[in-house]
Amino acid sequence: MTVNRYWRLDAHPQGQDFASALTLHEEALAPLAEREVRVAAQWLSMDAGTRMWMGPRTDGYQPPLPLGGKMVGLVLGTVCESRDPAYPVGALVRGFGQWADYPVVTPALTGLDIVDGNLADPREHFGTLGMNAWTALIGVRDVARIQPGEWIAVSAAAGATGSMACQVARNLGARVVGIAGGPEKCRYLRQELGAEIAIDYKADDVAARLAAEVPGGLNAYFDNVGGPILDAVLPSMALFGRVAVCGLIAAYDNDAPLPGPERYDQVLMKRLRIEGFFLPDYFGKTDGFLPPLRNWLDEGRLAMRFDETPGLENVLTAYARMLNGGAIGKVVVKVG
C-alpha cells in the first residue's frame, strides 16, 4: 500500500514556532474523485505568502486555512494518477497542492500548469519560470512601470522574488539598488544580480545611503517587506515615484497589522503612487509574461539560486529559513 505523508495545520502558529502548529501524518491514498489529479511531488516551493494563510486573520487576500486540514503550498511533480483527461499520467505539472508526498489537485477549480519537461533543471519552474519570477516581472514592468535609466530599489533583494526583481529591472535597463541583510547577500546582489548598489540593512543606515548614493531619488521601489525599510526608503523617492507593494514580510508574523509608513506624507509631497498587487489577479494572462522570462533564461540573463532541503519531514526547517532571511534565492524542499 502506498502511503501519503502530509503536513496538517493544527493551530495558528505563533511567530515562527511552526513545530507547535503543524504535524506530519500518514494516510493511505484515497480514491480520486472525478476531475481530480494525483501528483507525485518532486519539489515543494516555500513561499512567504502562505504564512498569512496559517493565521486567523479573515481580512487578508485569502481566507485562512481551516485548522485540522492539510497545509497548502506550491508543488512541482509528475501526474501519477488522473481523472482529468487534460492531465495525462507522466506530465510534469506545477500548481497549488498540499505539503505531501502525493498532493491531489482539482485543476478545473484551482488550476494546474503542465510545464516544459525538458529543462536541464526542472526546478526552474519554481525559479526563473515560476511564480516568484512572474511576480517580479509584473511588479517591475506593469506596476512600477520602470523605464530604462530609472533607479529602482528592491527589498528582500536576495530572496526568490527580490532576486528576480533585481534582474528583471536590470534587463529592462533600470539601475538597481538591492536591500538585503548581511554581507554575503550583498555580494550576491552586486556580483550576480546586477545591482549597482547593495545596502545591508542590518549594518547600514538605509536612508543615509540612499540619500548619498541616489541623490536624484528612486523612481520606483519594489517592496517585499513594508515596515522600517519602507520608512527608510520613502523619503528617498523621486517625484512621481512608484511603490509596487508585493509583500509585507515584516507583518506576516503578527496577528495584528503593521502600522503604515512614518513618512506617508511623501505620497502627497512627491506625488507618489503606492500600489499593491497579487499574482493570481494576472492568472490567465500567462502568455503575456512567460515569454520574456524564458528568453532571459535562455540568454543567460536570468538565474535563480536554489536553497534546497531534502525530505518532506524537514519542510518546517526550510519554511523558517525562507521566512527568517537565512536563505539566498528560492527555498525548495526535495520530496520525491
Place this chain on the structure above:
Amino acid sequence: MTVNRYWRLDAHPQGQDFASALTLHEEALAPLAEREVRVAAQWLSMDAGTRMWMGPRTDGYQPPLPLGGKMVGLVLGTVCESRDPAYPVGALVRGFGQWADYPVVTPALTGLDIVDGNLADPREHFGTLGMNAWTALIGVRDVARIQPGEWIAVSAAAGATGSMACQVARNLGARVVGIAGGPEKCRYLRQELGAEIAIDYKADDVAARLAAEVPGGLNAYFDNVGGPILDAVLPSMALFGRVAVCGLIAAYDNDAPLPGPERYDQVLMKRLRIEGFFLPDYFGKTDGFLPPLRNWLDEGRLAMRFDETPGLENVLTAYARMLNGGAIGKVVVKVG
C-alpha cells in the same frame, strides 16, 4: 499716494496661532519692474495648501516662504498697471499673488490667468471654475478614475475642494459618501451636493457606517485629510480601490509628519492604489479640464457655496475658519 496694505510672514505659526506669526503692514506702491503686473485685488482665496508654506519644513512640495516676506495666496482682481503687454489694464485675472490690496505678479514666471469677466458672480473663478474645482476633477476623474455606478467617499466633503469632488463624482455617475463634521454640513452634502450618504465624523463611527451602508466597499476615496479618517476608510475599500490623495489637512498644523495609515496592509490585501496628486502638475493642460466644469456650471449641475469675509484686515480670521472646519464651501476675503 496709493497705499498698499499687505500681510507679512514674520514667524512660522504654531498650530493655528496666526496672529503671532503674521502682521499687517502698509507701503507706498513701488514702480513695476519689466514684465510685472499690478492687480487691484477684489477677492483673496483661502487655501489649506498654503498652510504648509508658512511652516519650516523644506521637504514639502513647495519650499517654505521666507520669513519677513509677504504672504502668498491666490488673488482675483483687475489689472490696474501692467508692464506685460499680454495683461492689459482692466482685465480680470486670477493667480498667485500676495495677501495685499495691490498684489504684484510676474505672469511670465508664476502664471496669471485672464478669466471671463462676464460671469454673474466673478467669485466662480475661485469656485466652480477655480483651482479647487480643477483639483476635484483631476482627483475624481484622472487619479481615482471613477466609473459610473462606483462608490466614492470624499473627506472634508463640505469644504471647497470636497464639495466640488462630491458633485464631480455625482456628475460622472458615481455614488457618493460625503464625510464632514457636524449635522449642518451633512445636510448640505445630502441636499445640495448629491451625496447619498453623509457621515458626521464628529458624531458617527465612520468605519461602522461605511461597513454597514456600503457593504460592497468603496471603489475610490478622495482624501483631503489623512489621519484617523483615512484609518477608518481603508478597511472599507473594495478590491482594486483607488485613493486619490489630495491633501493631508490633519498634518498641516504639525511640524512633524503624521504617521501613515494604521491599515496600510490593506494596500496589499485589497490591491489598492494610493496616489498623491498636485494641481500645478496639470497646469498647461487647462483646456482639458475647464470645459466640463463650465458646462456643469451652465447646466446648473455644479455650484459652490461661498463663505465671504469682508476686509483684508480680517484675513487671519477667514484663514482659520477655512482650516478649522468652521466654514462650508469656499472661504474668500473681499478686498476691493
